[in-house]
Amino acid sequence: MDSPTDAGNPLIHGLEDRPPAAAAAIAAFQQVLAMAVGTVTPPLLLAGSLGFKPEETGRLVSVALLASALGTFLQVRRRGILGSGLLSVTGTSFSFVGPLQEAFKLGGFALMTTAGLVAAPIQAVLAPFLPHLRRVLSPVVTGVVVLLIGLSLIPTAMFSVGARLGTHPVSVSAGVAALVIAVSVACQVAGPRWLRLGAILAGILAGCVACMALGAVKSPDTAGLPWIRCPQALPWGFDLRLRSLVPFLFIYVVSLLEAMGDMTATARLSGVPTHGADFWNRLRGGVLADSLTSVASGLFGGLPNTTYAQNNSVIQVTGVASRRVGYWMAGFLAVAGLFPVVSAWITVLPGPVLGGLALMLFGMVAAAGLRLVAASGLDARSMIVVGVSLGVGLGLAAAPEVTASFPGVLRSLFESPISGGGVTAILLGLVLPGRAPETPSKSGEPLS
Secondary structure, eight states, X not given: OOEEOTTSOEESBOTTOOOOHHHHHHHHHHHHHHHHHHHHHHHHHHHHHHTOOHHHHHHHHHHHHHHHHHHHHHHHHOBTTBOOSSSOOEEEOGGGHHXXXXXXXXXXXXXXXXXXXXXXXXXXXXXXXXXXXXXXXXXXXXXXXXXXXXXXXXXXXXXXXXXXXXXXXXXXXXXXXXXXXXXXXXXXXXXXXXXXXXXXXXXXXXXXXXXXXXXXXXXOOOTTOOSOOOOOXXXXXXXXXXXXXXXXXXXXXXXXXXXXXXXXXXXXXXXOXXXXXXXXXXXXXXXXXHHXXXXXXXXXXXXXXXEOSHHHHHHHHHOBOOTTHHHHHHHHHHHHHHXXXXXHHHTTSOHHHHHHHHHHHHHHHHHXXXXXXXXXXXXXXXXXXXXXXHHHHHHHHHOHHHHTTSOHXXXXXXXXXXXXXXXXXXXXXXXXXXXXXXXXXXXXXXXO
16 A cells, blocks of 8 residues: 655555565665665775775675675664664765775775774664764754765766766766656656656666667676675784774764664655654664674675665655565675676766766755754754854865864864764754754654
């Protein structure tokens, strides 16, 4: 039966529905397409900036996909105190790229992965106290963080939109990206269920067909790749230094904040109450799942993970919020991680195709942040928190020469717009007079 989303659009498959296998597989494939590129991008960015060898990059990408499979499985399964029971997906966190680079320069792969591994349990330590942190982690704060996630990622999407397709001018690339968006939006608003289910996939296929017609689709170089790559415990060794550990601890706390905002948005879109004991148990379970996933990722030589916001946009577009789709996602991601040839194909989708998809989804993430902020009403106090936090987060990110003079820990916090704006929002929420309003439920009741 159809269920209403928070936005008023009917869900085709609600949280506990059991979609037909074909519908679940299509929805899961679209979710994977929406987040897989984001999952492998941080290791690819690190590889480009730090000069990793191809086999080192390949191992990081494989572990990133396997960690996403594990995290998604834990989230949707929800057994005992572990997992949110929502269609929440996890992936490599962009927030850690700066500290990861610094750790690598200081101690190589061993220090880079060990810092993420050792710091990850801080989320599990904080998880039981989430209901007592409501004033700190208010709807305004979570909304600011989600808004900054979308705003900070939009420029990244535009770089992909402008990627050249062979000898064709950039205007052609922009046209392909516009085609992806147009087809996805048209399918979303057309009405029939099968079109909504395939909206994102249709946009990607349309973009790929256009790129093929332009002669701009290349096959990946799979020569020399192993048939299967199994994870190995501590493949880089173990190295721990306090100088690198402290920034990771801070950003894991901010990552917890992001995850809470993402899961709250997912709950709203899924028609789940965002108040009461069960809701807080979902948040605690989701944070615990994120913590365990990051521990497992670090143990096998990977990077920190967090709950992603992109899947909320996919739920809005497709109308599918069934958590059982997550099992299909975990399977697809595990296959991509175990078989290097599969993961290689993920990384060669044309840039304008991925850019068009990312531009639409990241914009919808920012819109979800605005909705979270507006949910509690924008009084004068909230306006100050939002305005100053956005100014600090985006302003310092645009002027790296300012943060370059900060001490190491502060530089790690404020050079990222997400962490810088999030920390500013937390501090303002604590020091400004007055009490931040609780997140209202659909019925108007506060969180309890």
